[in-house]
Amino acid sequence: MELETKLEILSAAAKFDVSCSSSGSNRKNTPNGLGNGHKAGICHSWSEDGRCISLLKILFANQCIYNCTYCVNRCSNDTPRAAFTPHEVANLTINFYRRNYIEGLFLSSGVIKSPDYTMELLIKTVKLLREEHSFNGYIHLKAIPGADTRLIHEAGLYVDRMSVNIELPSSQGLKLLAPDKNKEAIIKPMGFINKAIATVNEENRIYRKKQSFVPAGQSTQLIVGATPDHDYNIIKLSENLYKHFRLKRVYYSAYVPVVEHPSLPAIGSPPLLREHRLYQADWLMRFYSFHANELLDDRSPNFDLELDPKSCWSIRNMHLFPLEINKADYQMLIRVPGIGVKSAQIIVSTRKLCSIGFDDLKKIGVVLKRARHFITCKGKFYGSSFNETYLRDQLMSENVGGSKKVCSGQISIFSYFGAGLNQLQFNIPKKETTYE
Ligand code: SF4
Numbered sequence: 432m433e434l435e436t437k438l439e440i441l442s443a444a445a446k447f448d449v450s451c452s453s454s455g456s457n458r459k460n461t462p463n464g465l466g467n468g469h470k471a472g473i474c475h476s477w478s479e480d481g482r483c484i485s486l487l488k489i490l491f492a493n494q495c496i497y498n499c500t501y502c503v504n505r506c507s508n509d510t511p512r513a514a515f516t517p518h519e520v521a522n523l524t525i526n527f528y529r530r531n532y533i534e535g536l537f538l539s540s541g542v543i544k545s546p547d548y549t550m551e552l553l554i555k556t557v558k559l560l561r562e563e564h565s566f567n568g569y570i571h572l573k574a575i576p577g578a579d580t581r582l583i584h585e586a587g588l589y590v591d592r593m594s595v596n597i598e599l600p601s602s603q604g605l606k607l608l609a610p611d612k613n614k615e616a617i618i619k620p621m622g623f624i625n626k627a628i629a630t631v632n633e634e635n636r637i638y639r640k641k642q643s644f645v646p647a648g649q650s651t652q653l654i655v656g657a658t659p660d661h662d663y664n665i666i667k668l669s670e671n672l673y674k675h676f677r678l679k680r681v682y683y684s685a686y687v688p689v690v691e692h693p694s695l696p697a698i699g700s701p702p703l704l705r706e707h708r709l710y711q712a713d714w715l716m717r718f719y720s721f722h723a724n725e726l727l728d729d730r731s732p733n734f735d736l737e738l739d740p741k742s743c744w745s746i747r748n749m750h751l752f753p754l755e756i757n758k759a760d761y762q763m764l765i766r767v768p769g770i771g772v773k774s775a776q777i778i779v780s781t782r783k784l785c786s787i788g789f790d791d792l793k794k795i796g797v798v799l800k801r802a803r804h805f806i807t808c809k810g811k812f813y814g815s816s817f818n819e820t821y822l823r824d825q826l827m828s829e830n831v832g833g834s835k836k837v838c839s840g841q842i843s844i845f846s847y848f849g850a851g852l853n854q855l856q857f858n859i860p861k862k863e864t865t866y867e
Pocket of ligand 1: 495496497498499502503504505506540541542609
């Protein structure tokens with residue numbers, strides 16, 4: 432099969448994985464090496480729906496021995512199959528990198544023969560990149576659930592970020608839609624990676640070593656809407672993952688209905704607004720000290736699609752407001768709709784020098800049309816009412832026009848580079864034959 436055809440099939444097959452952000456690694460270039468990772472994030476280009484496009488995002492192979500109902504790559508699906516060799520992936524990455532098309536590699540795979548066999552091929556690929564091509568750019572590798580931890584460890588020595596995708600938020604969901612997988616096979620490598628990162632960091636600190644093991648941390652992805660799991664279950668799971676496995680990110684991927692099956696929900700389009708609400712809640716848990724059980728509970732287990740989670744929480748907790756801007760503590764300030772982390776920090780530092788007036792808040796970056804309902808400034812209230820229905824209408828009307836256009840598709844490497852891709856001369860050595 433032509434390399435270009437393989438690339439077309441295997442880059443299209445990878446687009447359902449959204450966990451491809453590439454920040455958090457500061458790998459340096461080496462003498463005679465190629466590229467570097469950047470701590471502040473190397474993704475400079477974003478597709479219209481906000482997804483990163485500067486990684487070469489491909490599957491190693493889209494053949495899979497498993498039969499997850501929701502997945503286009505499941506073994507029972509009649510779809511064109513392809514598989515790269517390690518040399519092909521390494522050479523493609525280097526070629527694209529040299530042309531400045533990409534700044535790193537995001538490599539995942541279907542399960543070929545067995546998890547260990549697949550993991551060995553992925554390791555061979557990243558070793559080639561690091562050792563033969565001296566590639567120092569960013570590599571995000573998917574760990575294959577069920578692979579031996581010895582292999583997970585070896586892979587972690589070469590890559591910047593690893594992720595083990597949980598995909599379905601509950602054991603019942605796994606049983607129903609991914610019967611070949613189990614919770615244990617997913618959680619075990621996550622626990623292993625977490626411990627190995629901590630051990631290497633500790634040894635580096637104590638013995639002043641410079642060992643590297645998954646320096647950009649681990650992440651995972653949850654599919655939203657393929658199973659009946661509520662948002663509350665999903666954010667409780669995320670909260671536990673951040674707490675127990677120190678994940679850098681949990682990504683939420685709206686279920687894309689590409690397959691018809693009686694066990695799958697009959698929806699016309701991916702639940703993107705629900706995905707957006709989960710990202711907002713995730714942000715609140717990571718940076719605003721919210722807990723999952725403050726945002727939702729068993730009686731109200733799904734997010735309001737008309738209003739963001741922080742506004743909903745504030746309206747439910749009106750007994751805590753209004754807050755006096757010149758007195759409220761930082762943890763409460765960041766809970767006010769319209770006040771972000773940065774504005775709250777400036778408020779706290781400024782009021783040590785002088786008291787803050789209502790007009791000053793705009794200069795500080797506070798969104799007054801939202802915040803005014805929940806604050807007082809020098810004792811004066813600038814809102815109109817504490818009535819819940821009124822507040823809800825006000826906050827909803829302020830949201831109108833502020834929401835970004837959401838695009839359900841994902842840009843493809845072919846649409847991005849167009850005809851230019853065909854003109855590339857891929858320099859792939861012939862020494863390796865495919866393993867199929
Ligand atoms: S293991 Fe991954 S690639 Fe294979 S069918 Fe399941 S979701 Fe698809």
